[in-house]
Amino acid sequence: MFAYVVRRVLATIPVMAVVALFVFSLLYIAPGDPAAVIAGDQATPQDVERIRESLGLDRPYLVRFSAWVWDILRGDLGVSIFTNLPVSTMIAQRIEPTLSLMIVTLILAISIAVPMGVVAAWKQGTLIDRAVMAFAVLGFSVPVFVVGYLLAYYFALEWDLLPVQGYTPFSEGFWPWLENLILPAIALGSVYIALIARITRATMLEVLQQDYIRTARAKGVGQRAILFLHALKNAAVPIVTVIGIGIALLIGGAVVTESVFAIPGLGRLTVDAILRRDYPVIQGVVLLFSFVYVLVNLAIDLLYTLFDPRIRY
Amino acid sequence: MIERRAFLGAAAGLVAAPRVVGAQGAQARTLRFVPQANLASLDPIWSTAVVVRNHGLMVYDTLYGLGSDFRPRPQMAAGHEITDDGKRWTVTLREGLRFHDGEPVRAEDCVASIRRWAKRDVLGQRLDALLDEIRALDDRRFEMRLKKPWPGLAFAFGKPSANMCAIMPARIAATDPFTQLTDSTGSGPFRFRRDLFRPGDLAVYERFDGYQPRQEAADFLAGGKQVHFDRVEWRVMPDPSTASAALQNNEADWWETPHADLLPLLRRNRDIVVDLINTAGNLGVLRFNFLNPPFDNVAVRRALLPAVDQQAFMNAAMGTDPSLFRVPAGAFTPGTPLANDAGLEVLSGPRDVEAARRALRESGYRNERVVMLSATDLPVLQSLAEVAADLLRRVGFNVDLQAMDWGTHIQRRNNRGPVDQGGWSVFCTTWEGLDVSVPGSHQPIRGHGAQAWAGWPTIPRLEELREAWFEAPDLDAEKRIAAEMQRVVWQEVPFIPLGQVLPSMAYRRSITGVVKGGPALFWGVRRA
Numbered sequence: 001m002f003a004y005v006v007r008r009v010l011a012t013i014p015v016m017a018v019v020a021l022f023v024f025s026l027l028y029i030a031p032g033d034p035a036a037v038i039a040g041d042q043a044t045p046q047d048v049e050r051i052r053e054s055l056g057l058d059r060p061y062l063v064r065f066s067a068w069v070w071d072i073l074r075g076d077l078g079v080s081i082f083t084n085l086p087v088s089t090m091i092a093q094r095i096e097p098t099l100s101l102m103i104v105t106l107i108l109a110i111s112i113a114v115p116m117g118v119v120a121a122w123k124q125g126t127l128i129d130r131a132v133m134a135f136a137v138l139g140f141s142v143p144v145f146v147v148g149y150l151l152a153y154y155f156a157l158e159w160d161l162l163p164v165q166g167y168t169p170f171s172e173g174f175w176p177w178l179e180n181l182i183l184p185a186i187a188l189g190s191v192y193i194a195l196i197a198r199i200t201r202a203t204m205l206e207v208l209q210q211d212y213i214r215t216a217r218a219k220g221v222g223q224r225a226i227l228f229l230h231a232l233k234n235a236a237v238p239i240v241t242v243i244g245i246g247i248a249l250l251i252g253g254a255v256v257t258e259s260v261f262a263i264p265g266l267g268r269l270t271v272d273a274i275l276r277r278d279y280p281v282i283q284g285v286v287l288l289f290s291f292v293y294v295l296v297n298l299a300i301d302l303l304y305t306l307f308d309p310r311i312r313y
Numbered sequence: 314m315i316e317r318r319a320f321l322g323a324a325a326g327l328v329a330a331p332r333v334v335g336a337q338g339a340q341a342r343t344l345r346f347v348p349q350a351n352l353a354s355l356d357p358i359w360s361t362a363v364v365v366r367n368h369g370l371m372v373y374d375t376l377y378g379l380g381s382d383f384r385p386r387p388q389m390a391a392g393h394e395i396t397d398d399g400k401r402w403t404v405t406l407r408e409g410l411r412f413h414d415g416e417p418v419r420a421e422d423c424v425a426s427i428r429r430w431a432k433r434d435v436l437g438q439r440l441d442a443l444l445d446e447i448r449a450l451d452d453r454r455f456e457m458r459l460k461k462p463w464p465g466l467a468f469a470f471g472k473p474s475a476n477m478c479a480i481m482p483a484r485i486a487a488t489d490p491f492t493q494l495t496d497s498t499g500s501g502p503f504r505f506r507r508d509l510f511r512p513g514d515l516a517v518y519e520r521f522d523g524y525q526p527r528q529e530a531a532d533f534l535a536g537g538k539q540v541h542f543d544r545v546e547w548r549v550m551p552d553p554s555t556a557s558a559a560l561q562n563n564e565a566d567w568w569e570t571p572h573a574d575l576l577p578l579l580r581r582n583r584d585i586v587v588d589l590i591n592t593a594g595n596l597g598v599l600r601f602n603f604l605n606p607p608f609d610n611v612a613v614r615r616a617l618l619p620a621v622d623q624q625a626f627m628n629a630a631m632g633t634d635p636s637l638f639r640v641p642a643g644a645f646t647p648g649t650p651l652a653n654d655a656g657l658e659v660l661s662g663p664r665d666v667e668a669a670r671r672a673l674r675e676s677g678y679r680n681e682r683v684v685m686l687s688a689t690d691l692p693v694l695q696s697l698a699e700v701a702a703d704l705l706r707r708v709g710f711n712v713d714l715q716a717m718d719w720g721t722h723i724q725r726r727n728n729r730g731p732v733d734q735g736g737w738s739v740f741c742t743t744w745e746g747l748d749v750s751v752p753g754s755h756q757p758i759r760g761h762g763a764q765a766w767a768g769w770p771t772i773p774r775l776e777e778l779r780e781a782w783f784e785a786p787d788l789d790a791e792k793r794i795a796a797e798m799q800r801v802v803w804q805e806v807p808f809i810p811l812g813q814v815l816p817s818m819a820y821r822r823s824i825t826g827v828v829k830g831g832p833a834l835f836w837g838v839r840r841a
Contacts, residue, residue, distance in 0.1 A: 032720035036727055038354070040361030040475065044764055045727055047433070050491045082353035083512040084493050093511050152558050164558040165550060262550040262559070264514030271551075272351055272513045275690065277720045 005302070012294045019290040020072070020283075024065050027279050033057075034081045034277040055081055068283065077287075078280035080273075087284035090269060097167045098265035101188065101257065102250050104181045109189040109196060110243065116193070117200020117239075118227050121208060132197060139194025144253050148187035148260035155183055165262035180263070188257040192246050199242045203235035210234070236307040244300035251289055341840060342543040344824070346833065347556045349570040351549045353512050355505070356494040358433050361475035363745060367832045370534070371518050371545070372413075373479035373499035376404060376423065377471030378534035381830045383593075383649050383750060385467040386535035388527070389418065389480060389500070399462025406453045411523040412482050413504045420449035425486035426479060427470075432490040434476040436469035436753050439783070463783055465753060473534055473831060474748040502526070502538045502836055503545065516547040518835070531837040533830035541826070541839035560585060560819055566840075567820040569833050572692070573632045579819045589636065590818045590829050593646050593746030597626055597697055597811030598757050602738050603770040605731050607683065607710075612676035614806035618659045620669035620708050623812040629696040631814055639813040644758055644799040647813045649750035650788060651795035656803045660810070669708045683710045684732040686740040688722040697741035697811060705739070726767040740767075743814055747831055751791075752782040752798060757808040770807040 035052035036043070043051075052058050059067075071078055077087035120132035156164040162183055168176040207213065208231055216226050255267035266285055273281035304311045348367065354360040357369030378388035387393070393404045410418035424447050431437035431444075445458040457466075470478045485496050497505040503518035510516055526537040548565060550556040553572045559565040561582055571579060571587070579585050599621070601608035608614055627638035641661035645651045654661075683705060687698035695716075702714040713732075717725065722740070730736040749755045759765045759779065760772025778798045785791045802808070818833060825841045828834040 031717070031724060033724040033727075034720075036723045037720055038360055040723075043361065047491075048727060054489070054491045080353075080512075084354075084495060085512065090512065093514075149554055152555070156562055157558055160562075164562045164564055165555045166548070166559075166564065259552050260555060262548070262552065262555050264511060264549075268513055268551065272353070275718060275720055276353065278353075 001305075005298070008298050008301070012291070012298075015294055016287065016291060020069065020287060021065075023283050023286045024068060027277075027282060028061055028064075030277075032277040034279065037276055038082070068280075072287075077284040080281050081278050082276055087280050090281060091266065091284060091288060094264060094266045094269045096169060097263045098254055098258070098267060100167075100170065100177065100181055101184055101254060101263060101265060102247075104178070104185040105189040105192065105250060106243075108185050109192040109246075112189075113193040113196035114200050114232070114239065117197040118204055118232060120197065120201040121204035122223075122227055124205060129201075132201065136194040136198045139190045139197075142190065144187050144191065144256045145260050147190050148184070148257060151183045151187055152261070167263045167265075180261075184257045184261040184263060187260070188250065188253045191253065192249060195246055195249070196239065196242060200235065200239050203238045204231055207231045207235045233307060237304055240300055240303050240307065244296055247296045248293060251293075344542045344545045344835065344838070344840075345564070345566045346545060346547050346835075347550050347559065347565050347568040348516075348547045348833075351513050351551065352516050352547060354493060355497050355507075355510075357479050358430055358476050358490055359493045363475070363832070366473065366475050366477055368505070368516070368547075369477050369479050369499075370473060370501070370832065371503040371835055372497055372501045372505045373477070373481060374410075374501045374524075374538075375471055375473075375478055375480065375534070377467045378536075379468075379471050379473065379747075379830075380535045381533040383747070383830075385471040386532070387467075388471065388535055389423075393467070397458075399464065400459045402457045402459070402466060403450070404455055404457075407525065407527075408453070409525040410500055411525070412500045413498045413521055413523070414482070415523065416482060417452070418480065418500050419452045419483075420455040421452075422483045422486065423480055424449050424455050425483035426481050429486045429488070429490045430476060430478045434469075434478070435756070436472065437476065437478065439463075439753070440466065440469060461784070464786060465751075465783055468751070469753065471534065472747065472754060474745050474754055500524070502540045514549055516549075518545040518547075519543065526836075531828055533828060534834070538836035540836050542835070545835050557819075560821070563821065566824050567818065567827075567833065569818055570816055571819045573630075573634070573637055573816075576634070576637075576817060576819075584822050585819055586822050586824075587817050587819045588827070589815055590827060590833065591746070591816060591831050592648060592829060593750060593831055594639070594813050594815040595743035595746055596642060596646055596749045596813055597623075597630065597741065597743050599697075599701055599739065599741055599809040599811055600757060600766075600768045601770075601806065601808065602736070602768050603807070604729050605736055605738065606681045607678050608738055610677060611805060613673065613678050615804075616669055616672035616676050616678075617705070617708060617809065618669070618803070618806065619665045619672065620704055621660060621809055621811070622664045622704075623660060623810070625704075626697055626700050627812040627814070629700045630693045630812075631816075637815050637817065639815060642810045642813045644749075644802045644810060645755070645795055646746040646750040649746065651751055651791060653792065653796045653799055655796035655799045657799070659803045666704075666707055673709045678709070680711050682732055683712050683738040684736065685712055685714045686722050686725055686737050687714055687716045688719045689716045690718045693743060693814065694719075694741055697743075701739070701741050701811075729769065741811065746813065752779045752795065758798060758802065760805070760807060768807065770805070772801065772805045772807060774801050775805070775807070 035048050035057055038051050039048045079086055080090060116132050120129045123129050152164050155162045162179055167180050170177045213231060216230050255271055258265045258267040270285045348364055350364040352364050352368055354365050357365050374389050376390045377385040380386050389406055389410055391405045391407045393402055395402055412418060431441040443459045445460055447457045449455045481499055485494060488494055497507055502521055502524045504521045506517040520540045520543050526539050529536045531537055556568050557575045560568050576587055580587050601614055603609055623640040627640055631637040639647045641657055643657050685698060685702050688694045702712050705712045725737055728735045756766040758775055760770045760775035762771035763769055778794050782791055782794045785794055823841050826837045826839050828837045
């Protein structure tokens with residue numbers, strides 16, 4: 001197992017190298033010029049050129065790429081073209097809100113979706129099952145920002161239960177931290193809940209047809225134990241896989257959710273950087289997201305062994 | 314009455330109660346402001362972004378400031394003396410001026426600041442070209458010797474439009490003007506907290522206790538800049554609906570740029586005031602590329618004039634509420650001293666698309682592809698571009714409307730090549746009203762060819778008149794020159810004004826004393 005983990009961690013290096021090459025090249029050929037954005041409307045071409053030179057944007061592709069890679073190897077993600085702040089500082093400023101949002105969303109989604117899927121499978125064909133499936137369709141169909149606006153309108157403006165926007169660091173208290181995250185987590189989690197609930201239901205339906213479930217019933221095992229101990233554990237592998245894949249969904253959704261709820265997270269940082277063509281920030285954040293995604297996949301692979309003892313690495 | 318959220322919060326975390334109570338007093342002394350855009354850069358000389366200029370107006374003071382009549386008045390300067398037939402300016406600083414680091418403001422700081430500004434700003438560059446010498450005479454006086462008189466120099470020092478002449482310590486002003494500053498020490502009424510700065514989220518300003526306001530009433534950018542808040546927080550909210558909800562929910566005090574379609578909602582709220590603060594607003598502009606067909610042909614440019622309906626452009630950009638725009642608009646910002654109606658009937662008379670079609674047929678237009686750039690992430694510009702594209706098509710142009718984000722738009726505009734090599738023919742934008750209120754900083758009206766703003770018109774007469782404006786002895790002379798420039802605009806058509814956009818601001822009714830005239834200013838304002 002240990003050797004496997006080491007191999008997988010080492011395998012992230014070529015993956016990250018490909019990501020780095022891809023991201024850098026894509027930005028290089030993409031239209032837009034940060035120097036023109038900085039110089040603004042009134043600038044002469046000479047001004048734009050001077051700014052481009054001062055930022056090193058006039059250097060050839062290979063020179064810029066190798067300088068960037070060299071910096072990364074030394075643990076330096078570069079400096080934002082616009083804010084003059086180190087990219088690592090900007091990421092550090094923004095990582096807590098995004099992590100908080102994703103953790104709360106994950107907890108919320110799993111704790112709602114898995115029981116929903118289990119119950120829907122158990123009560124297959126009943127009103128409960130149809131209601132769960134209808135909710136799942138709704139969750140898939142309604143865009144995150146629509147859910148966000150509706151939640152903000154009712155829970156914040158109409159009923160004054162929760163704040164509309166913003167983020168309070170965890171260090172300032174649990175409730176101030178949580179109250180800013182409830183609505184965004186529900187908005188972001190709606191698709192995720194739908195996805196996990198559907199997969200849980202489908203997998204559970206399959207497992208519930210297995211002989212060992214029939215045997216458990218014949219032995220007089222209670223319904224709850226059958227569902228949550230025997231069936232759910234055996235259905236866990238595809239569910240965990242979907243949860244892992246869904247992390248990418250969460251990262252994408254966080255961009256919209258953070259904008260709608262004015263949460264200063266990595267999603268907004270990415271969008272702002274893209275709109276301004278702040279190359280070092282875009283590159284840094286994409287590398288980080290890729291790294292996180294690779295690690296999540298590794299964690300999911302390792303979790304398989306927990307749920308299915310037949311799986312060995 | 315206890316608010317439900319407060320009750321819930323208290324119930325959920327009683328331990329937090331002392332912090333909440335303590336925060337209420339601090340909150341009353343904090344102004345929560347939602348700026349028009351994300352503040353990313355902090356150097357008003359390096360960046361021309363309006364939001365950076367607004368930041369600059371808080372942190373840096375200026376030698377002169379414009380009053381609400383848009384005329385310059387001494388600000389940091391106690392006054393000046395003009396000698397040697399207008400070619401020698403001696404400026405004396407007020408006593409007691411200090412930078413945020415506690416050091417006194419000296420004449421040598423002003424000299425260094427002016428030198429840096431003069432490399433970047435359009436009026437600064439003129440000063441740079443005219444300067445024989447600039448030097449500090451002592452700690453409070455500096456002298457400028459010019460090659461020829463420039464009566465409007467105080468205006469140049471006091472204009473708020475990018476780039477403002479921000480006064481900073483000489484050690485900081487020594488930074489290359491094409492390199493961003495890393496130190497935000499100024500002498501303005503607010504001190505910027507770099508340590509709390511989170512770009513894209515939060516910018517914090519604290520009242521500078523060492524600031525010496527003039528002992529007179531505030532008058533736009535001039536007069537006594539009295540600060541009544543301990544702290545001003547800029548909270549960036551990229552989504553207009555969120556900003557609107559935050560204002561309604563008392564999570565923000567002041568929103569700088571509410572969208573026109575959200576204004577009716579905000580007006581219905583008794584706790585919110587919707588008001589026109591920036592009376593100069595912005596001037597919509599249709600800009601042509603003079604380097605390539607078809608708009609290298611003056612007859613083609615002129616052909617459009619009878620068909621341009623400013624009302625239609627403004628309705629698309631701002632809606633039908635007439636308080637949100639002003640038409641007709643000439644070449645200079647309506648409502649400012651140089652606005653005039655010389656030849657304005659070309660835009661204010663009855664609109665006639667058929668006449669425009671006829672004129673286009675007679676102009677020699679050969680159905681060349683007209684590439685119109687449209688920035689889709691800026692709603693006002695997108696609306697203007699869509700109306701313009703439709704208008705051009707109705708007149709008979711072969712229009713290729715190309716949608717892109719602002720970052721791409723501003724890069725494409727610098728491409729001087731033909732349209733099949735990534736070039737462009739025409740685009741719409743808006744200019745800060747204060748920028749285009751006088752010939753000196755009015756870029757669309759310039760005609761100096763390759764050096765000019767995107768479009769690169771060569772119109773020597775406009776350059777002559779601009780030069781004459783710099784030397785105009787009084788306002789009457791300036792007005793005569795502006796009228797003549799406007800007539801030349803209708804003849805040569807370097808751009809077509811599309812109307813004056815008057816964006817409102819929205820703030821909680823508890824906020825009073827908001828200073829009118831231009832951007833959001835944070836002196837004079839207080840919580841009732």
